[in-house]
Amino acid sequence: MRIDQVLRSATATLSGAGVASPAVDAELLLAHASGRELGDLRRARILGEELPEETRTAYLELVERRRRRVPLQHLTGxxxxxxxxxxxxxxxxxxxxxxxxxxxxxxxxxxxxxxxxxxxxxxxxxxxxxxxxxxxxxxxxxxxxxxxxxxxxxxxxxxxxxxxxxxxxxxxxxxxxxxxxxxxxxxxxxxxxxxxxxxxxxxxxxxxxxxxxxxxxxxxxxxxxxxxxxxxxxxxxxxxxxxxxxxxxxxxxxxxxxxxxxxxxxxxxxxxxxxxxxxxxxxx
Ligand SMILES: C[S@@+](CC[C@H](N)C(=O)[O-])C[C@H]1O[C@@H](n2cnc3c(N)ncnc32)[C@H](O)[C@@H]1O
Known part of the structure; x- marks a missing residue:
């Protein structure tokens, strides 16, 4: 799946759970899960890069915890x-x-x-x-x-x-x-x-x-x-x-x-x- 699609879906999930800044949190969690800088991730998103399956699995676990309102900073540490x-x-x-x-x-x-x-x-x-x-x-x-x-x-x-x-x-x-x-x-x-x-x-x-x-x-x-x-x-x-x-x-x-x-x-x-x-x- 492309990074853009993954981020859009995560943002919608977090927004539905009442997270205050869903798009920002979705991006920061993906940067954390993939071990990439935010700027690098944004470039990859624009270029239509695919997210490796392994990273996607780890990311979805983080998004699920954030959906349950675990603080973003606890997830990124x-x-x-x-x-x-x-x-x-x-x-x-x-x-x-x-x-x-x-x-x-x-x-x-x-x-x-x-x-x-x-x-x-x-x-x-x-x-x-x-x-x-x-x-x-x-x-x-x-x-x-x-x-x-x-x-x-x-x-x-x-x-x-x-x-x-x-x-x-x-x-x-x-x-x-x-x-x-x-x-x-x-x-x-x-x-x-x-x-x-x-x-x-x-x-x-x-x-x-x-x-x-x-x-x-x-x-x-x-x-x-x-x-x-x-x-x-x-x-x-x-x-x-x-x-x-x-x-x-x-x-x-x-x-x-x-x-x-x-x-x-x-x-x-x-x-x-x-x-x-x-x-x-x-x-x-
Ligand atoms: C609102 S937090 C602020 C922490 C930090 N100053 C900050 O701004 O991020 C208050 C802190 O005071 C600590 N605390 C509570 N009562 C205290 C006391 N009597 N003496 C020292 N620390 C205390 C708490 O454990 C907590 O870490």
Missing amino acids: SAHFGGVDLHVGPGVFVPRPETEVLVGLALRALDGREGPTVVDLCTGSGAIALAVARARPDARVGAVELSEEAHAYASRNVEAAGSGVELRLGRAQDAFGDWLGQVDVVTSNPPYIPPDAVPIDVEVREHDPSLALYGGGEDGLTVPVEVAARAAELLRPGGVLLMEHADVQGEALPALLAAQGAWREVEDHRDLAGLPRVTRAVRA
């Missing part, structure tokens, strides 16, 4: 974030494009600071820490993760990147006790979903670990507020906290941070879709 290719899979949160807004704000906060120290609390796959380390090779970057499974992914990613990120296993709330008052920027995309806001997307609801999703308390902000309190202990005066939150928490999180009494210039930033997404606060 990788996610691209902030210029870094990360190994991901079951047991770790798949990094989201909207979190790159937080990375951009962190890099801006690092402007003019030489050899800065950065800590990423609740690091998951290590996405934010590795994106910052890639952009600022002069930085000392630390990262902490509570889940052993997620930590194992982060450990592999840190090693693959050769970034020198200092990765630790444990609670963000008491992490890096030996770096107190020394940190220039704290980044965090903690769990923040309220208990009654169970995600609609099957990929998120059934495949992202619940430890990565639910922030505790009625508003989902128990863990974020505790993490912010630790950030206040880690940061030097003038240091900056950048914390992601749900779009409905753009007023609640800044208010809770302001109430901690450790911060000045508490402000909220929107993501590329125009939704409230990241709170920025400066250590008083």
Whole structure:
């Protein structure tokens, strides 16, 4: 069967299953199954190339799993974030494009600071820490993760990147006790979903670990507020906290941070879709 026919059929299958971007997913899965670059695959499609039967069989298995809403990144085993290719899979949160807004704000906060120290609390796959380390090779970057499974992914990613990120296993709330008052920027995309806001997307609801999703308390902000309190202990005066939150928490999180009494210039930033997404606060 020709590549074009195979892709059309897979796209229709995924579209019928409610996959958000069926054509893109169909292409990326075929690139993965055939071990080819996307550009190469597109050329082959235009030229009317046939797909070897063996590749087609492997591909159809992947399409069937994607039809059952297994996340694309679990099937390919990788996610691209902030210029870094990360190994991901079951047991770790798949990094989201909207979190790159937080990375951009962190890099801006690092402007003019030489050899800065950065800590990423609740690091998951290590996405934010590795994106910052890639952009600022002069930085000392630390990262902490509570889940052993997620930590194992982060450990592999840190090693693959050769970034020198200092990765630790444990609670963000008491992490890096030996770096107190020394940190220039704290980044965090903690769990923040309220208990009654169970995600609609099957990929998120059934495949992202619940430890990565639910922030505790009625508003989902128990863990974020505790993490912010630790950030206040880690940061030097003038240091900056950048914390992601749900779009409905753009007023609640800044208010809770302001109430901690450790911060000045508490402000909220929107993501590329125009939704409230990241709170920025400066250590008083
Ligand atoms: C929303 S995910 C974000 C992961 C990563 N920062 C990213 O943006 O892709 C939150 C992460 O926090 C971890 N986590 C939850 N509670 C934690 C805690 N108390 N201390 C450290 N990590 C925690 C979860 O296991 C999960 O990996």
